[in-house]
Amino acid sequence: MGSLRRLWAVARKETREILRDPVTLGIAIILPVLMMFLVAYAITLDVREIRLAVLDEDGGPESREYVAGFLQSGYFRLQAAVRRPREIERLLDEGSARVALVIPAGFSRDLGRGLPAEVQTLLDGSFANTAIVALNYVDAITQAYTARLHERALAALAGGSRHIAPVRVEPRVRYNPGLRSEHYVVPGLFAVILMAFPPLLTALAVVRERERGSILQIYIAPIRAWEFLGGKLLPYAAIAFLEMLLLLAAGSLWFSAPVRGSVPLLLGLSLLYVLCTVAIGLFISTRTRSQVVALLLSIVLTLMPSFLFSGFLFPIESMPRFFQWYTHLYPARHFMEIARGISLKGIGLERLWLNVILLLAYGAAVLSLAMLRFQKKLG
């Protein structure tokens, strides 16, 4: 009873202090939302509207049909139709075209004769990811064009009496049929942002009192370590949860990212998650001597890994084995699965229970470490 009252006293005091520093509080709340907008717009992981330059030396109906295949696909936009090879060079150098098609004279003729025709594709490889995706598109469009040619040839052979069709792939994309990147970037950002920012603020919580000297009064007072740290944890967890609500609102209202599963479940588990991430901040705060060190340490330990080791940008499965294990040091990878699972797949606890248990264990471990480290003594 007395314990809870002391914990509550610390929480109330901390809340007052936070509220009286509106600038910090404002940054703490606005920055994450701002981050969501920046990242969601900047990191469009799909490659669209690739700028295409075409040098059509052939000019026959076949070559025109082939180029039309690119433009109709929706992935390419015709930047320039040029007449001289040197212009292709220039466009690629300037970066105003990322892909260039060179259709040599005789393309239509060769195809008409049933001979293999060659097309040269030039790609700007300085953006490796874009180049690989673009190359795949080029491949696919060319194959589709070839298939159409075959179809026509076969039809001509059969004299039109029988329709012969090759095997067609009919892909159906589950969970995100439009393959819209916001739909999985947004839930991923829940995991990233809630680990990137709340610990920064929390990391200052204890070390600030140490720097000021007010920690001495806490040492002297009959309050236990867990009561003090618990009281410190609550307000920051509340702020982090408020951030989650804002992110969820921005995600669904602005980016129309769906939550197919249960919203209360998502919120409940995000509360568990922010308790974990705030605990990391608190742990840092109990181990450092100055606010500057605490801040730097939490940037290295939470802000950077939240992007790199959460599976947000780089799939964890494709990391080297060591780093796959390393990602377990951060709770973000588990919440990433939870957030994407609930939002995109609409799954619930029956599939996510392992992640939830791991989060629980993680939070408990970090908090106990922080409390063990917090000695109510100097020196």
Next chain:
Amino acid sequence: MPAVIEAKGLARRFKEITAVAGVDLDVARGEICGLVGPNGAGKTTLLHLLAGLLDPTAGRATVLGHDTVRDAAALRPRLGYVSQEFTLYGTLSVEENLDFFADLHGVPAAVRARRKEELLAWSRLAPFRDRRAGRLSGGMQKKLHLCSTLVHEPDVLLLDEPTTGVDPASRRELWEILYDLAGRGLTLVVATPYMDEAERCHRVALIERGRILRCDTPDALKAGLGARSMEEAFIRVVAGGEAGRAARRSRSVAAGGARAAEDALAVRLDGLTKAFGDFVAVDHVSLSVARGEVFGFLGPNGSGKTTTIKMLCGLLAPSAGRAEVLGEDIGRRGPRLKSRIGYMSQRFSLYNDLTVGENLAFFGRGYGVPPRRLAERTGSVLEMAGLGGEERRLARELSGGVKQRLALGCAVLHEPQILFLDEPTAGVDPLARGEFWDLIGSLAEAGTTVFVTTHYLDEAEHCHRLGLIYRGRLLAVGSPQALKDGMRAGVMLELECREPFRALRLLRSEPLLARASFFGSRLHVLVEDAAEAELLIRKALTRAGLPVRRLEPIAFSLEDLFVIFIDMAEQGWRERRG
């Protein structure tokens, strides 16, 4: 009577440094025990050990019968600790701070409301209960700090320099509070750098290098050492322990070129005013300072001293009025003037992570001292500051007094003609302060004008002239002697008797003797008619069984003047307000 605090062979080492080296100390219930010693003597560490904040490396201590290591949990609820820095929450209001500490100590709600009111009334903080703690004056912050450690009614109170940086009027008030607490049976241990405060303690422990050199009543200590004041006693004991420290005092400084005086005035202020929004920090101050003069600027915390100095150094623009420094208007001055003034700010403004030599080199280059000249100047400044051969020590390793000498050295590297010093000796022990004032004296002899602010009124006696500022207004200007001679407010009686605190309260209940206050362990009473007052005092004290040991009219001390001027100003304001 069993001792409330008992320390036996108490020691604490930090790696190479032994901060407390085997201390034996007993403090009885209701006693005020003073810890007096130079900076870095181990006072704070000793208090930390007694509070159970640090574990001793040897020996043991019991407080209220609890071992400070094993029974820390049982001890904590009965202990109060006031640390040297302000360690409350600046963004919380006075009342919220008190509430927080009451919550921490689990004071029941019913008791709390009453106790809070008592404390607020008793400390006279009640009118400020909604003000944020960070916006209180230094003296008020200390009182609040004290209240917040009293809210759970501890039996033992440990105070680490509770009056450092607090003006004399507030210091008197705080001490009345401490006496009151001791009278109620609290046991107090107070570390202090002020010798007049040491005289007010029941017993004083002189600490140097982690050891208690002597521990006795102030009277016995003075008698034993043949000293007239505690300050003298302290310097004898400490200087004896650290031979030659005083001998290092150097007078061989020739900084500050007293070039042919183009103008006899170094500073001329005419209606200088600085307002921050509604708050007028400096209110139409007019004064002048002659070249080569040591001018002391006195006033309580928040009275406008620092703001004035900042304007004179060109760090702040005045809102109104004129100010000339070395004959140049501070509003329209170029870099030329900057190279002729030196400034030492209130806080230690050197770089802790640089060595002594690096600090000097940095400031020298910053002020544009030519390299060849700089080498020469560095040598003489090192000698002046008593830091010869210590160029390679990190500034952070220096004690408070030595740091101040180094800071002064940095401020005079470029041989300024005028030197602004903002509370250069706050929190520095008497011996170091003495050395510092020797330096100021020799700079002045060499022709440098010194404009200095201070809280220590004994230091003010070293100044040629003084200006007393309060709430932004200049109340009086003159030499210390002229100010004392000019005081027409009445006669000052000095009184010595047992239990001065009880006597003080008795006297204050008499309307004619209401202006009584502490002065060291004695009482000073400001009266209109000395003969009549003497009769009254003797009657009142004899009735209470407190025979008068000594009672005689005395000359005003600067501290008396300070308090009287402020009283008069306060009265004037009250009357004007209605």
